[in-house]
Amino acid sequence: MSFRASYKYARVSPRKVRPVADMVRGQFADDALDLLRFQTQRGARMLEKLIRSAIGNAQDPEQSPGHSVQLKRLFIAEVRVDGGPMFKRIRPRARGMAHQIKKRMSHLHVVLEEM
Template sequence: MSQFNAYHKNARISAQKVRLVADLVRGMFADEALDTLKYQPQRGARMLEKVIKSAVGNAQDPDQNSGRSHRIEELVITDVRVDGGPMFKRIQPRARGMAFMIKKRSSHIRVGLTHIENV
């Protein structure tokens, strides 16, 4: 069994928001996951959908797979990781001369697909 990966680094959305959507598709077939994400209203679903499409494209590229192309129906999402990325730190002025820190969070999204021979 071979593993096909795709990444989206420094995605401008917090990892906590994307993890909620990632838990929905973990363990699904790739075509089912894309259908599921299509009808999710979250912004993280659009980002995760693009990463899954990229991983499917990597699996279907014969140059990367020693001349073989895999069908989308035979690919299973085995690994979905959403890790925290770098933060932009901004300062918001508050009352009486104080300042609050605003953390604009980002995340790294990683999707791993595995080819299953007998579906």
């Protein structure tokens, strides 16, 4: 049985979140939360919140009727960090030129499965 959660339009670059996602991929959910709690990156807070949401989805009786889920047996089967849309801004530069600044967004997806 798999349980999903997603965080769309996260205001952090996918490039900054991917190393944190690689760190928790394949871990048990409670171990991953312990790892993320001590990371200083802003993306770690977002992934921590997302994993908690997926655990909440696993505990929801509507998602798994007649099937009780043990939290110790949940592991992170998939963590995906996709690029989202970009805010495009323009900064003035020397000699009348302009450079574009891209403020990137991410779509984060987590899938938990029971061992």
